Amino acid sequence: MKHPARDVRKEQQAGMQSPSDEELMERYQDGDQRALEVLFDRHAVGVHAFLTRMVNDRALADDLLQTTFLSVVRSADRYQRGLKLAPWLLTIAGNAARDTLRRKKLHVEVLHDDDDGPPLEPSVEPAMSDPGQRRRIEQAFATLPEQQRECVVLHKLEGLSFEQIAQMLEISPTAARIRAHRGYDKLRALLQDPTEAADVDA
Amino acid sequence: MSTPDLSLPSPKPPAAEAVAKARAAMLAEAAAPRRAGWRAGLVKASGTVLGLGAAVAGVLLMVGACTVDFLASRAVSLSALLTVGLVAMWASLRPQGLMSRLLSLGLVAVSAGVIVLVRGAGAASTQPEWVCTVSHLAVGLAPAAVVITLLRRMAPNRLRSVVAGLAAGTTGALVGELACAQSAVHVATFHLSAWAAVAVAVALISSKVRPTSYAP
Numbered sequence: 001m002k003h004p005a006r007d008v009r010k011e012q013q014a015g016m017q018s019p020s021d022e023e024l025m026e027r028y029q030d031g032d033q034r035a036l037e038v039l040f041d042r043h044a045v046g047v048h049a050f051l052t053r054m055v056n057d058r059a060l061a062d063d064l065l066q067t068t069f070l071s072v073v074r075s076a077d078r079y080q081r082g083l084k085l086a087p088w089l090l091t092i093a094g095n096a097a098r099d100t101l102r103r104k105k106l107h108v109e110v111l112h113d114d115d116d117g118p119p120l121e122p123s124v125e126p127a128m129s130d131p132g133q134r135r136r137i138e139q140a141f142a143t144l145p146e147q148q149r150e151c152v153v154l155h156k157l158e159g160l161s162f163e164q165i166a167q168m169l170e171i172s173p174t175a176a177r178i179r180a181h182r183g184y185d186k187l188r189a190l191l192q193d194p195t196e197a198a199d200v201d202a
Numbered sequence: 203m204s205t206p207d208l209s210l211p212s213p214k215p216p217a218a219e220a221v222a223k224a225r226a227a228m229l230a231e232a233a234a235p236r237r238a239g240w241r242a243g244l245v246k247a248s249g250t251v252l253g254l255g256a257a258v259a260g261v262l263l264m265v266g267a268c269t270v271d272f273l274a275s276r277a278v279s280l281s282a283l284l285t286v287g288l289v290a291m292w293a294s295l296r297p298q299g300l301m302s303r304l305l306s307l308g309l310v311a312v313s314a315g316v317i318v319l320v321r322g323a324g325a326a327s328t329q330p331e332w333v334c335t336v337s338h339l340a341v342g343l344a345p346a347a348v349v350i351t352l353l354r355r356m357a358p359n360r361l362r363s364v365v366a367g368l369a370a371g372t373t374g375a376l377v378g379e380l381a382c383a384q385s386a387v388h389v390a391t392f393h394l395s396a397w398a399a400v401a402v403a404v405a406l407i408s409s410k411v412r413p414t415s416y417a418p
Contacts, residue, residue: 033232037229044221048213048216048220048221049213053213058213062216066224066228072417074231074415078239078418091418092416095418099416103412170298
């Protein structure tokens with residue numbers, strides 16, 4: 001079976017510049033299904049990581065990964081040419097995560113030592129030298145309100161600007177900044193104050 | 203701004219089976235015939251509002267319940283409602299467009315003011331006043347159903363739903379301008395309440411319906 005990612009690599013080897021995400025999405029809008037496959041191969045892991053951080057549940061993140069890319073297919077015409085694709089994908093993933101959490105009324109649970117297969121595990125990146133510190137960050141992160149967690153993930157971990165976050169969430173840049181600041185303040189307090197950290201553990 | 207050190211390792215990558223399943227589902231969906239885009243939906247929804255308004259006007263003219271002169275006297279309010287209905291429909295269905303939806307809310311407020319202010323003292327009616335409210339809700343059902351269906355194709359958003367509901371509700375307000383000669387107080391009470399009720403109903407129902415896409 002022909003693999004579209006290999007086609008892109010062949011293009012690169014032939015001295016052609018690898019098509020950007022935006023070019024690929026435009027190709028898909030014009031009916032090129034292989035472009036969609038390349039986009040999936042490029043972004044599936046990143047979108048899954050974002051979803052895992054949003055919902056703190058790997059099984060749910062698996063389902064939402066599928067929901068996200070089904071939405072891309074069903075709403076390809078809603079992608080506006082010229083927009084950066086990655087924030088658009090994260091917007092879809094974030095919308096799906098928020099709506100699913102709202103419907104299931106799930107509460108993000110604080111991770112515990114006795115969890116089987118904790119959702120956040122080190123993988124491609126080197127493990128943090130202090131596993132205790134990593135666990136504290138994960139626990140603190142999981143206690144953030146959904147809106148604050150989303151803004152912190154998008155700003156700190158996905159590297160988006162507040163303007164981009166505001167556009168994604170349909171809020172003002174000031175509101176995005178405030179949500180993220182509140183999240184950072186809460187994280188700082190939880191990570192610096194052992195009492196609060198202990199409360200989180202409890 | 204100093205942010206806390208969040209050097210979290212990346213979450214574990216998804217299982218190969220989960221990725222394969224998502225990929226297969228995506229490709230199966232992509233292989234299916236593409237459904238009509240949001241512009242086609244906009245045409246359908248706007249056509250429903252305009253078509254119903256035109257049908258009511260035609261019936262009223264045919265049965266002699268109103269005249270061309272009467273319609274001409276309502277030109278300002280009818281134009282305002284048609285404009286706001288189409289703009290609000292576009293704003294509610296288009297991708298992104300927060301500002302256009304906020305602008306639509308402003309236009310709805312202005313047009314609501316216009317239809318009340320141009321009405322004046324009005325004429326007495328033999329019908330109970332609530333008949334207007336009920337009939338406006340009834341004619342708003344079809345456009346409301348159309349916009350709820352279309353809203354399923356995009357990410358849930360309360361402001362979007364309210365604006366779509368207001369767009370659907372302009373059908374009832376149009377009928378009010380075509381068929382009702384009562385006072386400004388009657389319009390403010392019995393017409394605008396029906397308009398608002400359609401908007402609230404669309405927002406409530408669409409928040410309960412699971413979307414088929416989460417695209418903005």
